Amino acid sequence: MTGTATGQLTAKDFTTDQEVRWCPGCGDYAILKCVQRTLPELGVRRENTVFVSGIGCAARFPYYMSTYGFHTIHGRAPAIATGIKLANPDLDVWIVTGDGDALSIGGNHLIHVLRRNVDVQILLFNNEIYGLTKGQYSPTSRRGTRSPSTPKGSVENPISAAALALGAGGRFVARTVDTHQKRMPQILKRAYEHRGASLVEILQNCNVFNDKVFSHITDKSVAVERQLHLEHGKPLLYGADDSHGLRVTPGKFELEAVTIGENGITQDDILIHDETNRTLASLLAVMEPPALPVALGVIYCDPAPTYGDGVKQQEEVADGEASIESLLRGGDRTWTVMG
Amino acid sequence: MTGTATGQLTAKDFTTDQEVRWCPGCGDYAILKCVQRTLPELGVRRENTVFVSGIGCAARFPYYMSTYGFHTIHGRAPAIATGIKLANPDLDVWIVTGDGDALSIGGNHLIHVLRRNVDVQILLFNNEIYGLTKGQYSPTSRRGTRSPSTPKGSVENPISAAALALGAGGRFVARTVDTHQKRMPQILKRAYEHRGASLVEILQNCNVFNDKVFSHITDKSVAVERQLHLEHGKPLLYGADDSHGLRVTPGKFELEAVTIGENGITQDDILIHDETNRTLASLLAVMEPPALPVALGVIYCDPAPTYGDGVKQQEEVADGEASIESLLRGGDRTWTVMG
Amino acid sequence: MEGNTAAARSPQREVVEEVVIRFAGDSGDGMQVTGAQFTQETAIFGNDLATFPDFPAEIRAPVGTTFGVSAFQIHFGSHEVRTSGDAPDVLVAMNPAALKVSLDDLKVGGMIVLDEGTFNRRNIAKAGFDSNPLEDDTLAPYQTLRLDISKMTLEAVKDLDLSKKESLRCKNFWTLGLMLWMYDRDRRATVEWLNKKFSKRPEIAKANVTALNAGHAFGETAELSSNLVGFTVAKTDVAPGVYRTVTGTEALAWGLVVGARAAGLKIMLGSYPITPASPLLHNLANLKAYGVTTFQAEDEIAAVCSAIGASYAGALGVTSSSGPGIALKTEAIGLAISTELPLVIVNTQRAGPSTGLPTKTEQSDLYLAVYGRNADAPLPVLAASTPTDCFEVAIESVRIATKYMTPVMLLTEGYLANAAEPWRIPDTDDLPSFPVKFRTDPEGFQPFARNADTLARPWAIPGTPGLEHRIGGLEKDSVTGNISYDAENHQHMTDVRAAKIAGIARDIPQQEIQCGEETDVMVLVGWGSTFGPINQAVRQAREEGHSVAHIHIRYIVPLPSNLGDLLNGFDRVLVPEMNNGQLLTLLRSTYAIDAEGLNKVSGKPFRVSEILDAIRTRMGDAS
Amino acid sequence: MEGNTAAARSPQREVVEEVVIRFAGDSGDGMQVTGAQFTQETAIFGNDLATFPDFPAEIRAPVGTTFGVSAFQIHFGSHEVRTSGDAPDVLVAMNPAALKVSLDDLKVGGMIVLDEGTFNRRNIAKAGFDSNPLEDDTLAPYQTLRLDISKMTLEAVKDLDLSKKESLRCKNFWTLGLMLWMYDRDRRATVEWLNKKFSKRPEIAKANVTALNAGHAFGETAELSSNLVGFTVAKTDVAPGVYRTVTGTEALAWGLVVGARAAGLKIMLGSYPITPASPLLHNLANLKAYGVTTFQAEDEIAAVCSAIGASYAGALGVTSSSGPGIALKTEAIGLAISTELPLVIVNTQRAGPSTGLPTKTEQSDLYLAVYGRNADAPLPVLAASTPTDCFEVAIESVRIATKYMTPVMLLTEGYLANAAEPWRIPDTDDLPSFPVKFRTDPEGFQPFARNADTLARPWAIPGTPGLEHRIGGLEKDSVTGNISYDAENHQHMTDVRAAKIAGIARDIPQQEIQCGEETDVMVLVGWGSTFGPINQAVRQAREEGHSVAHIHIRYIVPLPSNLGDLLNGFDRVLVPEMNNGQLLTLLRSTYAIDAEGLNKVSGKPFRVSEILDAIRTRMGDAS
Numbered sequence A, B: 001m002t003g004t005a006t007g008q009l010t011a012k013d014f015t016t017d018q019e020v021r022w023c024p025g026c027g028d029y030a031i032l033k034c035v036q037r038t039l040p041e042l043g044v045r046r047e048n049t050v051f052v053s054g055i056g057c058a059a060r061f062p063y064y065m066s067t068y069g070f071h072t073i074h075g076r077a078p079a080i081a082t083g084i085k086l087a088n089p090d091l092d093v094w095i096v097t098g099d100g101d102a103l104s105i106g107g108n109h110l111i112h113v114l115r116r117n118v119d120v121q122i123l124l125f126n127n128e129i130y131g132l133t134k135g136q137y138s139p140t141s142r143r144g145t146r147s148p149s150t151p152k153g154s155v156e157n158p159i160s161a162a163a164l165a166l167g168a169g170g171r172f173v174a175r176t177v178d179t180h181q182k183r184m185p186q187i188l189k190r191a192y193e194h195r196g197a198s199l200v201e202i203l204q205n206c207n208v209f210n211d212k213v214f215s216h217i218t219d220k221s222v223a224v225e226r227q228l229h230l231e232h233g234k235p236l237l238y239g240a241d242d243s244h245g246l247r248v249t250p251g252k253f254e255l256e257a258v259t260i261g262e263n264g265i266t267q268d269d270i271l272i273h274d275e276t277n278r279t280l281a282s283l284l285a286v287m288e289p290p291a292l293p294v295a296l297g298v299i300y301c302d303p304a305p306t307y308g309d310g311v312k313q314q315e316e317v318a319d320g321e322a323s324i325e326s327l328l329r330g331g332d333r334t335w336t337v338m339g
Numbered sequence C, D: 001m002e003g004n005t006a007a008a009r010s011p012q013r014e015v016v017e018e019v020v021i022r023f024a025g026d027s028g029d030g031m032q033v034t035g036a037q038f039t040q041e042t043a044i045f046g047n048d049l050a051t052f053p054d055f056p057a058e059i060r061a062p063v064g065t066t067f068g069v070s071a072f073q074i075h076f077g078s079h080e081v082r083t084s085g086d087a088p089d090v091l092v093a094m095n096p097a098a099l100k101v102s103l104d105d106l107k108v109g110g111m112i113v114l115d116e117g118t119f120n121r122r123n124i125a126k127a128g129f130d131s132n133p134l135e136d137d138t139l140a141p142y143q144t145l146r147l148d149i150s151k152m153t154l155e156a157v158k159d160l161d162l163s164k165k166e167s168l169r170c171k172n173f174w175t176l177g178l179m180l181w182m183y184d185r186d187r188r189a190t191v192e193w194l195n196k197k198f199s200k201r202p203e204i205a206k207a208n209v210t211a212l213n214a215g216h217a218f219g220e221t222a223e224l225s226s227n228l229v230g231f232t233v234a235k236t237d238v239a240p241g242v243y244r245t246v247t248g249t250e251a252l253a254w255g256l257v258v259g260a261r262a263a264g265l266k267i268m269l270g271s272y273p274i275t276p277a278s279p280l281l282h283n284l285a286n287l288k289a290y291g292v293t294t295f296q297a298e299d300e301i302a303a304v305c306s307a308i309g310a311s312y313a314g315a316l317g318v319t320s321s322s323g324p325g326i327a328l329k330t331e332a333i334g335l336a337i338s339t340e341l342p343l344v345i346v347n348t349q350r351a352g353p354s355t356g357l358p359t360k361t362e363q364s365d366l367y368l369a370v371y372g373r374n375a376d377a378p379l380p381v382l383a384a385s386t387p388t389d390c391f392e393v394a395i396e397s398v399r400i401a402t403k404y405m406t407p408v409m410l411l412t413e414g415y416l417a418n419a420a421e422p423w424r425i426p427d428t429d430d431l432p433s434f435p436v437k438f439r440t441d442p443e444g445f446q447p448f449a450r451n452a453d454t455l456a457r458p459w460a461i462p463g464t465p466g467l468e469h470r471i472g473g474l475e476k477d478s479v480t481g482n483i484s485y486d487a488e489n490h491q492h493m494t495d496v497r498a499a500k501i502a503g504i505a506r507d508i509p510q511q512e513i514q515c516g517e518e519t520d521v522m523v524l525v526g527w528g529s530t531f532g533p534i535n536q537a538v539r540q541a542r543e544e545g546h547s548v549a550h551i552h553i554r555y556i557v558p559l560p561s562n563l564g565d566l567l568n569g570f571d572r573v574l575v576p577e578m579n580n581g582q583l584l585t586l587l588r589s590t591y592a593i594d595a596e597g598l599n600k601v602s603g604k605p606f607r608v609s610e611i612l613d614a615i616r617t618r619m620g621d622a623s
């Protein structure tokens, strides 16, 4: 873990000596592996990388990354990360957070870090449950979720991380799945390359308190019919042999699933994915089976100046090296008492 | 202020003896007057009405309403209101909040009260500034706003209250203007009638710290060209003699302004307002001059079960009157020690 | 249920007065269930007891590691039992890791019951043993009972058509059966519990019952054929009545419900999950039938605010959390103080600072409770000292909150929340009644006009015609409640807020000496869960001839009015606390006395011996 | 700028040693500017002085109301001045409401200068007078100078082509001109200030200068023609040097910048607006050129967290707020303590509890500072006692935070933040230097290995190759910083965190007696802004022959190591505080001494007389 991290690094170089303490079978393991594999590909330097997390199972993540790491307090990672970036804009800052951490106690910091467009990557491990505190429902839990605090089922509408991020003015929103070891690196890469706040929602299985909550979209038997993998500029196709697609319901601001070849539908009727269209993104963000497939990949990416850019610009004008002499004696409001 | 409030009440019945202490010329006066005029029309009872506020100039509102009133702490009114509704679902609860109170420190509570769909009315006085603390920029202040804390101009992207509310899953979103004494009562009425959380953004002039910040849409000279007054089921027309309208940019998820009669545009090309369409609402929410008019009126209204409904249902099943005897001695885990 | 028909007595049973058993195993081994069932059978048998569940921080730590060990300690006896015991007499170790972490605590000469079947090379290494402890002299100082429990369990349930994994899951019931035999306890409650718990999977119930019986049978058989000894611990002589075992969490939940009933109110709990406070939320979430609404808020601030809103609207607002969450409620608690609304704030303390050690126990939030607010913002603080005491402290908190229109901070501890003890269920007729009278009369109503006696303002709730009024966190006129910037008014309101809380001292019991005499030389003053070890240590010290007494404080703010005089009567005041001296600060500042602290901040409860040693050191030889 | 060429002396000037003037008017009347300019000219003239700006809670209260009155009090003299004065000698009242609210404070026989032009029926009624005070005997006990200032101002600027409203806005400068004449002060700095301030609207500058000169000329003329008297207050004998006036806010901002420079760091201030703390944010927002980044966060929690993040990344994290906002930071401060990162937390205290009286001053957050966190979480607490003292306390806070790797709480008060006094600008060469050394050497690096002397851990910032490590709020191994659930480690870390803070006592000055002797009978112990009134009262009491001393504490945690001995030397310890006895608690508990409190919680500073009376009562006749 010592020595400058330059040259060709491997996943192992990003691994610490700390025993990983998630439950056996937890989806977090796959995500960890994927991040450790992807960072070398991004060519980042270990000493230049900081993982910041809140509290939760997900938030243990930094302990397992041999970069700089800060396991902070519940919900506040975006605020701490903002301070880190303000103090040293050259650092690569990754936030790791859970659905409770990010969307319950930390909801306000999340929307503000997105709105300000601070240049950080946010990995939101959504397992639709509070793992660390033993299984209470979270803001992403579906209505009716039975949990220790809702023995008769929850009566709240779940929030969509992606829709909220878009509503808050986020400029990069993506979604992936813990087990998608092939696709996730691509998405992490896109998030890293995006200058500004990048939100990546990762559907993550908590096999202890919410096992198989995503099986209706991740099970092998249904995956191909219920996952739509977005690619900018490509038609919104899914299903075996791209047999299905999305089109705009004629005359309405709505998306509908259609089958190629049925009712005269051809490839040409299928909408083309445009990452830069916020409205399309809002529609993709909230799609749910069975009516529609779940959108995975980069839902929205439309870069804008970052918060750091604005701050830097004002600081450059100010230069930051003025003398204490000028501070204390500046202005014309001093006088001298002779000895 | 004593006596049961039944029978025909007037605005005066909703006025307290406390001297109103906003700055002379503040837009808050007009809103207060309007609310005091509207409540009698809604047929509400004074004793059944609670105004809950956070902190800020706007938040002084409850002191001037001769109903029950709770001036709480900065940003937390939605949480306090939720508690009030849980303790007594029969009360009419109005939240009064500012852009700082609701969207800065209180952002998280706002999104959660909307998501849960607690049956309250939220009046968000947006003056794009922190009034009470003497003029710092707020989350709704436009980029470049010079204020005591941003002497060189702010470098943050403003948040849209309406867009955020939609992203959070709000079911009722409307917008009005402090001086719109004729239209505001209609909107307040709609908000009151909507079962669930209703967000009404009120553009409010702070003549001391942010004077005329809305003049580009409220000035008599531009109002008609820059305000679109929404009506469900009616075409999205605006301008003198409804000369302009909005249509969907062909092939895109975008709205554009068109002039009736130009380029072959007719009334038929104009989009019809559908309050229940969230996507349309998202587009309307963020429209800004000069390209597009500002949307005023009910942007979105699509009722859903309230939080209170869900809670009540579970409580009715439970009945709430079980005996202490059964609590302490219930189950089969007791034993008796004989004397 | 009634009676405690014990299993057939065996002639060889040794009689012992008390025993401390620790069940330890992997977190997946079901040690908490085992402990709880043993506790239940022991309670039904008629012994006084105390328990200490101690589970790992991780949800499911990797199998076989020391940090994944889950333990449950029970101390029971034929006399009164005050602590869960310093050192186990018996250690039940389900794997090498469990042995490893508990070995240091075990009494020399104590007994180890271990599952030999798990002592393979891999597990031994994972536990951090350099060599196999069964083969070197690690276990020499102890009596060891090596049993291949895994194998015997598999054997017992082999006809039941379960997978191997499922079969092995019954190991803990096999072990429980053996231990129940060893201490001559019944199995009936356990069998009933299993049948109920697995009513939808009767095959699992059956397997566990079979294992339980097999373990028991093994004891009976082995006793005859080997050196295995059974023990008898005679019943404790306790007051007649109906009993059950309760954890601190249960007692607290029920106390709140009983208190709210006494006040004629519904409860609205606003909470946010946090270890070790969540069980109270879970418990109350199941009590809808008793007039309890629970609201899992988006954070602790919303939680306390929702409770304040509920109190404002006429329910009993309750909020619960642990240290870091209570810290977040600080600002809002100030609002409740300023608006003088009732509120019960439960702090189930854990080890800190910051996130600290969430699963470990500590009593280090007394400062936060007493002093932790901006400006002069006093509130009553009460602390529970045993699991069953939580019941009464909860009722008292409700009484004080509603009578004095004030938030009340109720301090409990992770240890108390999870520990269990037998409880004599009070007669419903003996429960208190202190009905709240909401103000309804508009005649002369003023929101801040006070009851001359209690200094409480009226509780006037929305929905009441004619009482419409406004309150808030700005300073208020002392009568109308309207905003007032008047200097004298602010002084007056500051004084009256302080006087109201101080005046509660007239309405609480005088401080008693828990053990010892006013004329003793030294007094140990404690609060909270240290009750057991302090009391036990003082008793033992007195038996050794030391002139030492024990005072245990439930009412921390305000302190009982006679406490100063009491303390001044002793030459020496020693304050054992599981923090760095927090009650100590309060006592020293209140009474300007040179009290001394005895502090332990390790996340673990005091041992009796630690306190006893401190007494001996200070008292010298018995005088 | 240099010198203080006074206006031509008039032969009739009366010589006085000191004077207290209060400028009072509507919030729109520009009283704060008037006061500030008078202060500036007085300082340049060479008098020692102290000020007390007192503005209304409302942004723009309705014109003419008493709650809309804005006042500015200045006390200056030819000798050292310690307070802004108990009672004004001169009241400048710009309208009836201003007269109404200040009348009670005015010295009997004092002078009132009032603008007759505003005393119409409407204004008189709005001010709450039953009849016209100019016509009844309300003003009988005073010398009253009735001037139609409104009219004379309009007259003066009538040729300048301003609207009536704009013209009337110059009233305050007319008045200032008169008062500057009356006390024989220059006008040059004011003229310069006006020209600069209104450089873009020269017509406004001109009008104000014209009014200023007209007021001054009125004095000169009237003096000759009427009974108007001018005064002379001789220069104070002060050390030579370059001076300026500073408010506490300015001094604090500059102290932070100087401290950060001394440490070789940039500042990152994370803050959220709140009265009366916002001016520090505003001030620092203008200091980008001095290496300051300011971040207006979404709330106080984000503010402190961003500062923690900044410190983690190698800047000096600073966060500022007032009571309710500091309360919100409680949890995060625990994280900074646990991770041992430097951080300066500035609390500009205001009157509470809850929202309280935001614009009023108080010193009631000492409890919150010292005790207000979950678990055992000690941090150093420093308090500024005068506006200029803020400069040094800020530097000290930075020094301690960076040297000991700890958050530091810096307490100041609304009163100090806004009050001004002359300040001898230190020589840049005399400023301290305490450069931070970030850890860079990977050899043997351990995040929690400590400096044997300070017990500080190394500051190893991201970006440094080879030092990659993880920190967090869970309890850490005492060397590696990895998560540790070990009981002994937790005890050790708790002890070492406490020892580190306690050890700072070796690195701060011994407590001095500000006035009096160790051998005196009674000592008054204060902290914060009560310095002035206590010191003045003690001096007067000593002159009366009372054996009384004054100790003023800057280092509240840890207390100076000799303080206990010092206090034990007195028979009696009296602790005046603008709270209900918070330092008192700390002193009583630390030293187990029976100190007594003298408490005032009205939102207003102590008067010297209040403290003097308390001394007299306790000391009986002069001994």
Ligand SMILES: Cc1ncc(C[n+]2csc(CCOP(=O)(O)OP(=O)(O)O)c2C)c(N)n1
Pocket (backbone or CB within 6 Å): A055, A056, A057, A058, A059, A073, A074, A097, A098, A099, A100, A101, A102, A125, A127, A129, A130, A131, A132, A133, A138, C272, C273, C274, C275, C300, C324, C325, C328, C355, D331
């Ligand atoms: C201030 C505070 N409140 C509550 C907690 C308890 N807590 C820790 S993690 C957590 C929620 C975890 O859920 P999530 O963020 O979804 O993460 P997961 O464990 O599911 O990965 C809670 C409530 C805490 N540590 N601090």
Ligand SMILES: Cc1ncc(C[n+]2csc(CCOP(=O)(O)OP(=O)(O)O)c2C)c(N)n1
Pocket (backbone or CB within 6 Å): B055, B056, B057, B058, B059, B073, B074, B097, B098, B099, B100, B101, B102, B125, B127, B129, B130, B131, B132, B133, B138, C331, D272, D273, D274, D275, D300, D324, D325, D328, D355
């Ligand atoms: C915890 C806390 N933080 C900060 C403040 C100071 N404060 C009071 S109101 C306010 C913002 C007001 O802005 P807004 O909500 O837009 O209301 P407005 O005054 O503009 O109506 C702030 C920062 C406070 N009272 N409490």
Ligand code: SF4
Pocket (backbone or CB within 6 Å): A021, A022, A023, A025, A026, A027, A028, A057, A058, A127, A131, A132, A205, A206, A207, A208, A209, C059, C060
């Ligand atoms: S509780 Fe769930 S999320 Fe947490 S480690 Fe276990 S499986 Fe993973």
Ligand code: SF4
Pocket (backbone or CB within 6 Å): B021, B022, B023, B025, B026, B027, B028, B057, B058, B127, B131, B132, B205, B206, B207, B208, B209, D059, D060
């Ligand atoms: S500061 Fe602005 S918002 Fe506040 S009362 Fe004055 S004009 Fe209205």
Ligand SMILES: [Mg+2]
Pocket (backbone or CB within 6 Å): A056, A098, A099, A100, A125, A126, A127, A128, A129, A130, A131, A138
């Ligand atoms: Mg989760």
Ligand SMILES: [Mg+2]
Pocket (backbone or CB within 6 Å): B056, B098, B099, B100, B125, B126, B127, B128, B129, B130, B131, B138
């Ligand atoms: Mg505002």
